[in-house]
Amino acid sequence: MASNSNSSESQRIAQQRLRIIAGHLQKHKDGDSGIIATECKAEANKGTVPRKRQEIMKWNGWGYGDSKFLFNNKGQAEFTGKRYRLSGMILPSLQDWFENTFGASVKHKSPATPALNASAVPLPSLNEAFVEDLKATGIPFSHEAEDRVFRAHGHCLHEIFALRQGKKFERVPDMVVWPITQPGDQCEWTWELGLARAPYCHNDVVKLVELACKHNVCLIPYGGGTSVTSALECPPEETRCIVSLDTSQMNRILWIDEKNLVAHVEAGIIGQDLERLLNESGYCTGHEPDSMEFSSLGGWVATRASGMKKNVYGNIEDLVIHIKVVTPRGVMEKSCQGPRMSTGPDIHHFILGSEGTLGVVTEVTMKIRPIPEYQKYGSVVFPNFEAGVSCLREVAKQRCAPASIRLMDNEQFQFGHALKPQVSSIFTNFVEGLKKFYITKFKGFDPHQLVVATLLFEGDRERVLQHEKQVYDIAAKFGGLAAGEDNGQRGYILTFVIAYLRDLGMDYYVVAESFETSAPWDRVLDLCRNVKERINRECKERGVQFQPLTSCRVTQTYDAGACVYFYFAFNYRGLADPVHTYEQVEHAAREEILANGGSLSHHHGVGKLRKEWMKESISNVGVGMLKSVKDYVDPDNIFGNRNLL
Template sequence: MDKFEPQKVTSVFPKRRQDMFRWDGWGYKDTKFVCQDGNITFVGNRYSICGQRLDNFRDWVVDMFKIDLSKMNLAAEPPTQFPDPVCNKAFLVGLLEAGIEYSEDGMDRTMRCHGQTLTDVESLRKHKYKRIPDIVVWPNCHDQVVQIVELANEHDVVLIPVGGNTSVSLAATTPTIQDRTIAVVDMTQMNRLMWVSETNLTACFEVGIVGQDIERELGKLGFTLGHEPDSHEFSTLGGWIATRASGMKKNRYGNIEDIVVRVKMVTSKGVLEKQFTAPRVSIGPDFDHVIFGSEGTYGIVTEAVVKIRHVPEVRRYESLVFGDFDTGVHFLREVAEQQLQPPSMRLIDNIQFKCGVLLDPAARWYTGFVEGLKHFYLTTVCGFDIDRIVAVTLLFEGDAKSVAHHEQEVYAIAKKYGAIKGGEHNGKKGYMLTFVVAYIRDFAWDMNIVGESFETSIAWDKCISLCANVKACIRRECERRGIKYFAVSSRVTQSYDAGCCVYFYLLFKHLDIPEDSLKLFMEIEEIAREEILACGGTLSHHHGVGKLRSKWYPECVSPVGVGLYKAVKKELDPKNIFAAGNLVREEHQPKEDKP
């Protein structure tokens, strides 16, 4: 089966997002943590822990942060009044004449004015928007995007392309431009599967397609893309390209730049696209890599050719328990050194280990461990300290024979480091709980707990010291600010031959004023980021720069790098139509040349 006519996909994103998704946080409207009469339940039916009481998790959180569940923050009411749009009548007339759908509805605009940082969520809940878009535009094909860009250039309208608005770097947050009309170009209705080549194992998609929709449609044909970021349910192919995304199964399928073969992007100067699809060429710089990580500042990506694989015959989960975090890192390093990384291999520290266990709906201590494994077995027979043990969750994929062999090789290394198997149940649960973390973050805010994550990548020889130094830095800053009840945690999520990706998590009990707590968190995160850079970590592994981290961008790429970025920006977008304000701060963006 090679190539066929474009197939329209039913998007998980309706045009009226507010009908299905939360307006003030992460995820589906019908799925959330609730606390009633002191009992915590995850309502809905989309995840394995839905519909179950989480008593152990409740008790652990109450004890750690000393919170009173009878004093939960009240749910915010959706806004009913919205800032008047900055109207550009000529632009609207042009859209009407071209038959391009748009909306000036206040809630449509609000649903697309933000990403998923704590700053975004708090601004929404308090109705304190610095700026929301003036118009939402829905193109239905590449040619309509070309028309939109031409109209924007003609009438000096700012264009902000968005997908699922899942950014955690303020990249999707509307820039504070007051004197120009800002149009959000919602790409989610541009989601056709254009063609598939079984011979070449490639497919072409419009980039507004959401991750879960890609897997569903390819799965019908026996294929998979294999790219599963934590935001897989809601993020889009275009968003992955714009941020240089990475997924949980990158060891088998690659990061987004390894998966994408060809990109089509509409710029102010025209369409940028290779005129061929081939496995590799040597014809100068690869301009696709100018597009990867450009965060909406160069143009609008419309289509992408991607590599696909056959759906694996076997998918097997497992977990391993180690005595401490450092031992877990050494295990990951040796697996990587022997190039035996399974598709997904993630190390979680003691706090996350306990949290994951206590979120088990069965409410049994260490459910799923090998037959008969109990607290006594861990602490007495194995000699593990219950307050230091960590876990590695594993996912193997492939044909039955190769998976069995792969498992044997990985488990042989684990045995050298004193690991015991934690069971398939815990491995699968650890993988799936990734999709629930953002719901926990929002619920924590309701329970008067500030919680957020930030990530980096680091060479193997600096990984352990990085984790220790950054955690110590965060603890010191919390104590210096009088924060009594807090938790700092880390995990290693992706591994490479030369290094790994590390996540840090900070949670602390609200002060009297939630806004002050958010301010404190931002201050501590900024100091922690300085410590990360000082320890040899990167500004980001896959979240991108956005507006949140743009102050460090020049330091990370050098003045020459900033100059090169600005030169490309000026060539592709001389009028600064794509004024998202990401990467290089807005005051440093090139302006239109005056005669």
């Protein structure tokens, strides 16, 4: 790690500023100092994710080990565990939908390998000098097979399929390290300023990067492990010792500034823990990507993440006030936490979206908001997808979008209906029947064409109700019918369990994946239609025997465009290499997206999966600029995951 030649000058400036601030505080010691922060308790947060992730999470699938979809002995679908609102419920329509949609049968199973074969994992190639120096730091590490394999992948289809089939990874990390605050460690607390310093986690990362530079070791940062871009795969050609730097134990909120409504947080914290801890103090970030249960704050920064409620709270680039990142050149951060600066290009944007290629994000200062006093769900049914998109366009044009608005095409509507839990009330079934009759018979909506938008409003009650009326009035102009709070709420309840369905599909010879893009409003309809047609055509040409499921939804709205998600699944029986077939089809779909004016990615990132299109996406000059930054910040390619470039 390059020494910081300006460290003494930085210390001099810092000391001078502290004296100035202390003088101001002394003058106003009996009044409002202007800086209010909660006390840092300093003990490591007992977060959801343990160091040994395999203790609670699947090693070869999504999410918690005790939570999954299955078809029980009665042939009924259910969702196991107790962690979700859907847990323990029977889903009476799912089996019929599954078998009819994919031509599959619950009698034909393709079970996963029950356990990891540790003997099939390549032996670690350790840099002994690095290991000896690492031992002296007291930073925990492991080179056990399970720990290494768990951090050798994200959640791309080919990665999970390989695990389920017991296939050998070409390359896995040689060891895992955990920057961690030991129990009882205390933050350095500066009462005069109301600020806290975390001496261990950040400093551990500094030590690790210094040692990696000293011994020419490759570091790959690992946050929540939810990547779907091959970003966590180890480059097979890498001959150096590869160390996975797991940030999961860097999980504290260091301080909350209630006057400026910001929080200073360690970057390894996962979304659900961040919200839980902030909620205890009456605050939230409002940043809720679909992966928020397991994805980390540092990962959000590294991928330029987006959350479903960005209309109120913003995307991650809107929420971030300050980033501290450890690079091979030293620690990079701004000297001021003002809301905006005109000091050349924003250095934060070198880190936002850098995907672990420049360094490790250790701490982030981000905006927070008081927990909204009122929340209300809603839904609207439209006669067709075109009407729904036109409505969302008008909502965006009038800048009255609720916290979240999602438009599902008909295929997703049918899918969502199949996930409806069994109800015990005859009256409830009767009411649902009346609604269906009213929409399809009285209003004339074709059940094979209609689409549904789900809505989520947040804020003070009066404003929410006004906002709700405005959105429903716009929807009515495009033939939309209010479909009730329950349907809207159910759509959002399903958000965190949808990912578990891919594992169910693979149990019965069905592979599935999602991918996303963003596009200008005038390209959305053509893009959706053409991509779905291209997927169907490619599947047929490549020998997929049964009609694939291709569906899409518009998940985010902007002034000038929208984010679109595609879902794609097919029955792979009869295919020699289903993963290769899938990747060929997805590659064609991505080319179709780009040809129709869509972006390479809206929020998943590039990783290694999509980097072949980077020059097309940002130009040769743009790629050259990124390479120049990489060459300066990391001349020896210590952060060698080889994403983006």
